[in-house]
Amino acid sequence: MHEITFSADDKPKLLSQLTCLLSEVGLNIQEAHAFSTTDGYSLDVFVVDGWPYEETEKLTTALEKEIFKSEVFDHLSIPNDGNDVWEIDLNHLKFGDKIASGSYGDLFKGTYCSQDVAIKVLKPERINSDLQREFAQEVFIMRKVRHRNVVQFIGACTKPPSLCIVTEFMSGGSIYDYLHKQKGVFKLPTLLKVAIDVSKGMNYLHQNNIIHRDLKAANILMDEHEVAKVADFGVARVKAQTGVMTAETGTYRWMAPEVIEHKPYDHKADVFSFGIVLWELLTGKLPYEYLTPLQAAVGVVQKGLRPIIPKNTHPKLVELLERCWQQDPTLRPDFSEIIEILRQTAKEFGQEGEDRRKDKSGGFLSVLRRGL
Template sequence: MQQKLEVYNEILRRLQESNHEEANLPGFDDQLWTPFNSLPTRYALDVNVERAEDVLTHKRLLRLAHDPANRPAIEIRLVQVFLGFEGYMHEITFSTDDKPKLLSQLTSLVADIGLNIQEAHAFSTVDGWPYEETEQLRDALAKEVSKIEDREQFRIKYDTNHVAIPNDGTDVWEIDPKYLKFENKVASGSYGDLYKGTYCSQEVAIKILKPERVNSDLQKEFAQEVYIMRKVRHKNVVQFIGACTKPPSLCIVTEFMYGGSVYDYLHKQGGVFKLPNLLKVAIDVSKGMDYLHQNKIIHRDLKAANLLLDENEVVKVADFGVARVKAQTGIMTAETGTYRWMAPEVIEHKPYDHKADVFSFGIVLWELLTGKIPYEYLTPLQAAVGVVQKGLRPTIPKNTQPKLAELLEKCWQQDPALRPDFSEIIEILQQIAKEVGDCGEWRKEKSSGRFLSVLRRK
């Protein structure tokens, strides 16, 4: 309330000093209090006091939205911005009643007419529209708003120039390639290359498919990856920024992870995780995987190479090239992933579900613990045969913390039903973390060794 009052008093002072006509009317101070009183505290934090007249606009829109016939009330105005250069954007303000998913629907329609949200507060500033056509933008938004109630929850967005991508009502996320700048190549594979680059001055990772390798099957894989990445947003999942879905320039753009992969840290940089740091990494991964499973997404290729580190030592799950939304039956049969981390039921082409990821996580835990490649003296195929036919598992070091060793064995049980869910894994790991001396505050403290410092200097 104190924050609200401070901002309110400053806005009132500025409006009265500017001799704004409305500010001189009787009872204006009480009327001005309406938006501050009816909206949450974050509204006061978002309002720019340098533009005090904005509050009058918000007050008017709130009044309009009291009538259901006016919902959502919309105001659009041109704003001048300075992002290293002088430019223009449109500021869009919606006022409406609070309905589940309505904000995401409004956000979706902004994308549907070709706009890109640059920042979102109590209002959103967007670009992607000619600055002189504010009235036309208002008409386009009004037209899209009218469609919201009739919008299907699931549909396929497809035209002759685009890869077919399932659309569940969220943003389309199409990126114009001209805003991408490629810098150094980070990695290369048989089907695509990974680059460090920028998108609208933001540092990003760009995974681009090699045009000569693109066929109908690869396009389907690409479309599936975009579809899944559009659905997820979690601090322990690499953030999707957008995609170019117009052949032949098929690429996926994500946040750039400065720490590289856990695999590189272990096997190329010679890094070693002490137990507190190992637990930090394991909990980050578990939280990301729990989120994916809660959203019915099976990763299907969980391994250290697909775990990336950001500049704040947060670990995020990456690479959804073979991930899938779980079938309604809850089971799948296709063999996919990497043999050394693959669950036995997947290797045998038996029906499998999200517990296949738990098996892979057990191998990842062992990888973190030992810094070694699983079954390093066997070929991948020999390892797969051993896992299925002989119950082969990596050898747990004798000095492993007992509860951690027990968790490893639970995760790679032959019977998927005996493996824990990630929600249970998180609890076990957090309990172990407390027992090794961090008293529940281990996540907030900085490790003495700064285990990523060697990578950050690269």
């Protein structure tokens, strides 16, 4: 038996919504007690059975996932499991230069308790219920992930109108900027290292049932040690219990055909996007650069359009690319297999000694700095 208490703004049909929510988790309600306060709040207490474990950590996680799939609560009320103190004190956050700007928010460099950080701030005039939900989902996911190849979440301000997410500052910038703005080129050893870093980060996310849904060069950042990390979880989602998801999201040039067509999809959609990213690393070009994003999407779905692989590409990478962007998601490899393929390719390259000369450019960061 477990006792579960919900605190929320009081509203019509709340009790029935909570009852459905508990049922979706597989719980049986033995007792229910509802209390309303004079200042408009509700306290709903349920005694339930049907959860097969005595410990409550997995139950809390299951309830969190169901809450985020529902419309029961204000989605800014992000559950805290007690292990993370992630609400940022604005008094300790100092804003520096603006790094980038988008239609829904701005990105700043700043400091938090003397640490260099990146601050993503939502524009108050653009905040609506959908954007609030997406913001809360990003915080919900980022505060749970800890991996060397995933940008480190530091905290968030979740009290409107100051909605922002604070992460470690990545001094190397994005792979997209390096390739397309600085016109940088990756030698094969560095390319393989970056690809392995990204694959490790994505493998970790998939092992934790998180689908990124917008993997592209712009969302891969480099730190001062040239370690590549996956970033931007604005449209990431915890994988549904059914194992598949629907609804189009992401960026057309990197998007898997099943996502473009609004068909059910799973983590293999990220593998397709990784294939496009790997092609970018190889060529330094924008995918389908002579087509509009919509034309590219139509070509991918209706004509099986894929980027042209350069003739001098390592055979193992050619095979990997073709497997990653298979039309049938079940034929695409998992990231655990991709990591092994890339490692083996790196090992063979080292043994063959195809290019042992030092990179005269000084690597990713030096070229980027010269460009700046």
